[in-house]
Amino acid sequence: MSDMQYTNEHEWLKIDGDTAVVGITTYARHALGDIVFLELPDVGRKVAKGEDFAVVESVKAASEIYAPVTGEITAINDNLPDNLDDLKEDLDKGWIVKIKMDNPSEASEYMDKTAYETYTAGLE
């Protein structure tokens, strides 16, 4: 997982050609607390960078997940809503959506693992 990239909003993304696989980080998972529901977008939906595309409900509140790149959602992880423990920093099980990027250079601005760890340490 060393080649994952990370956003300030605590999403991770893994670039595979012109597609970004997107999930949420362990830090986010911890901050959200007890997750009880995940609302996924429809396949085929166009999202703009920074737009919310999914909602995580905890007991207490709803939190949005933001698209790190602009493009079209080509796949959603249907398995997740019924297996919320899998929603974590795990490429195989924890991915939420795959986005076919309009502009792959958008993905180059994000942090690597080390930078993200420094970033989250500063938030404590």
Place this chain on the structure above:
Amino acid sequence: MKTTPLHTIHTDLKAKMAEFAGYDMPIQYEGVIAEHEWTRSSAGLFDVSHMGQVTLQGPGVVEFLEKLTPSSIAPMKEGRAKYTVLTNEDGGMVDDLIITRKGDQEFFLVINAGCKDKDIAWMNKHLPSDVTLTHHEDRALVALQGPKAEQIVRDVLEIDMAGTPYMAIKEHGPCFVSRLGYTGEDGFEISVPEGDAETLWNKLMAHDAVKSVGLAARDSLRLDMGYPLYGHDIDATTSPVEADIVWIMGRQDNKGFIGNERVLKELQDGPARIRVGIELTGKGVAREGAEIFSTEGQKIGVLTSGGFSPSLKKAIGQGYIDPLFKKDNTEVVVQVRGRDIAAKVTALPFVQARTKASVKKAA
């Protein structure tokens, strides 16, 4: 931001802290679901010192309280507590509160943190010359809630509450121990001088059956019970009839209270909207502000509280709807972010109360 006398304890316990009613309060310690379930199975300890504690005393106190609230105060026995509301001139609510009769001419009130200043100003505005109001800013309040609470209080504090029924108080030195709460479980709220708060908390926490519980689980626990939360489910515009808490009026002997005109009229003619429980049958969670529709697509109301119940493992809430749709099990639709979620009107409480003599008087 204001703090309670137990603030250092919460930060030492590494609680997730946030502002609530001007206070820096513990929202959760271990996690909402764990804390919720612990309270239902064992005993949860809550710091509710942000709430207001007030004493009213004097020859005119009964008459005064029968003006402030729609409840019958005169028949209250010493040592007994009552849930009621302060009504405003329009028949809405200034706050909801617990009043306890401590003596012939002395009552102890516990009021909401966010309403303290407003309530005290309201009471002072109407205060007769033969009644005095004392705001106990030097007292802390903790709640111990759960099926093991009675045993714990006996083991740790050496106070035997076995003979004290639900909605009654026992004074133990400077402590006021009231058998009531906001969770639907048996349990106590303990008022102590602020200097004794840490000792009391630590003694209770030392018991194996006790864990600290934050405000997030306090909210999910009260949602299970369908208890209204002031500022959300009840406010200055909602009447006791709309809120479906007419039972606080008992046999309706008290007709001279502030705002009685609207309340008595609604009792006769029925209210324009009524508070009900809403259970989501479709997938999702609905929160305060979500609109409620009939299955024909007509807007019939709005959710005033909502969340996920760790007890029931489903999403529940409460809201106000057109009384035409109030019948239990009426199918409705709740809209969340543009998505329709199937739901039904549900009798409150969602979870049966397990208090010592659970009040089953709800209208």
